[in-house]
Amino acid sequence: MEFNVFLYLAAIFGAGYCIKLVTNAIKIPEVTGYVLLGVILGTSLLKLLTADVLNALSPLSTVALGMIAFTIGIELKMDVIKKLGKSILAIVIFESGGAFAVVFLVLRFIYKADLNTSLLLGAVASATAPAATVAVIKQYKAKGPLTSTVLAVVGLDDAAALIIYVFVEGFVSSNLVGKSVAIPAMLGSALLAIFEAICIGIVAAIIYSLVLRKVKNNDWIALLLAAFLFALLGVCETIGVSELLSIMTFGMIIVNSSPTLSKKSEGIVSNFSPIFLAAFFILGGAHLNVALIGKIGVLGLFYFFARSIGKMGGATLGAIIGKAPKQVRGLVGFALLPQVGVALALALAINKKFTMPQFGQSGIDLASTIINVLLFTTIITEIIGPLLTRFALTKAGETNNSSDHQ
Template sequence: MELHLFLYLAALFASAYAVKVLTSAIKVPEVTGYVLLGVILGISVIRLLNEEILTALSPLSTVALGIIAFLIGSELRFDVIRRLGMSILSIVVLECLAAFGVVFAGVYLIIGADLNTSLLLAAVASATAPAATVAVIRQYKAKGTLTSTILAVVGIDDAVALIIYVFVEGFVAANLTGATLSGGHMLGKAVLSLLMAGGIGLVAGFLYVAVLRRVKNNDWITLLLAAAIFGLLGISEILHVSELLSIMVFGMIVANASPVLSKKSEGILGSLTPIFLAAFFILGGAHLNLGLISRIGLLGLVYFAARALGKIGGATLGAIIGRAPKKIRGLIGLSLLPQVGVALALALAISKQFTNPRFGPAGHDLATVIINVLLFTTIITEIIGPLLTRFALGKAGEIHSHDQDTK
């Protein structure tokens, strides 16, 4: 298979080029086209990208998440966050909690799913993946108050969602084994995970700036930037902490400690971003198994609808409470639906955790249900989400590219 891996990559990127031409012509976000292309090339249709190939190409998705995390972190400038004020915090907290609450109520009360399944689905629902949103913002060169707010929200969202997940995971694990776990223990575990992820990003950021502050040659910056991102990905995996959070903190430190170096770093990654983003979304779409749709049924539909309601409603309420500008109150929620990346990472963590023999058949069945629901619903969110994000940015007047539709 290794002998032909480059041919698969050639086919993938040639197809991505065709999709980019087509989506540009019909004025649709290219992310949507990439996901649909992945579904066609993947395990459900022509199977060019089968399970073996997807496993071999999975490092591309990991690197893409690292690049996305750095780009988000570079937008988290303290002066911008101060200007936006408390509205950011209220939006993040309420959209996460509302998604959790509405999904739990829908799955547990309406569908009648068991408590463990309902809690884990609700926990994963609180996460918002930044990849699709960042891709749309970059495609349409969006800039403005709404754009800055969106980037800040999807960046901080990861930390809040992680806290929720750690609590729920501990409760469900204790519930399945009959053990007792104190709230203090779960809180300590969540805080430790966040501090470790943020700490390694913090150290890497200051070291990066200290070494490169006076360097003008982009070749030197490119080498150390690659070392930092790959290093953080590896260390985060070894420590079992969020690589998104660690690299986001790294990007934030660089942006605030040395804006000039941050701009150069963004420019370097800008030339690589189209390659990795295309691969990320195509490979994500390729994982969808259409044969599982009948098994997911009503559970998947209720999960999707409840999560959308919680995200949009919670973000809107948070913007109102935080006294955000009018256009943010009416549009911010539309940009928070995508979930591929963070949610799938949590789903894989659930699968790894609860398929452990100590949880028995109940744990295995629980993991199977969770990952099947998320594989189906993430495809929907990656198709609809970019369209809604583009609509929101256009409505706010923050799209500044030739692809902008007449409003």
């Protein structure tokens, strides 16, 4: 008997509601509860969310990522960026570069992993997933310098991770087939992909603002916003550029050119995002195969600790060098651990690329190792990450604790 998608969706959202009740009662971030629920329902334990079901429901996760990117873009106001700009750039460079360097060095010289595995895991480590961080910020209605810095950093981090990844992927591909590496071509391809994503976002924002400049009715805005978000997701996926970067740019142009329209658009996204975010984290948790933990557990733990040191240490160093406000310096690193989303997208790109026939069995083994390490450590970061993000925002005095269950 074929599974019914609607019954699965009903079960996911019903279970999500129960998790919301539990997490509010025991005062932990909702995201942590959703991920744990996904692990329980997923391919390892109860097997209710099988690989086929996860595949059929994957568009939900893509829509959630689009909403997350838009939420980040809407927060990137130019007056805030100007005030924090230098420190944001320094934090992005040092936390993404730091994660790559520490993971590569630890895996290559302490764990003694092979060169290709160390490089690819280092590249994937540079990405920070905005979803969990944004969800915690929304849940606790956080506002302030740390919140603004974190949102800008997790947004721009996508571009930094993409540049590192394109370089590494080119090097490893050449390494596996025994060719020399063309660095200028790799750099050109990375910068072109980023430029295309930004241009698509700018053009979409200009058209969106022009069409809606005199519209007051929220229903009209909601219809066109949905059309634009889905179009951006579709176009970026088709031509192979970053959806996150494009939609983030779309939101950023709107908030800085039309504050009223951006406020209405943000309100519309806020009404729908809890549904998609809950599904995103439950489905993300469901991917973990607990049986593989014994196989890649030690490598996964080395990766997790090395990435945590690189991210937190790099972010702190970047904040000091960039002369960030005092509460940002000591706390920004705590909000940058989650990795599901961008890192998982990179892992899937690795899987697609290195399972091609020209890379042979070594390419297949490499892809399998990367994706399983990512899934194993993603569960850890998605459980610990939101707790640390909440700790940082609370310590900075930027949370509003009136977000409990009404």
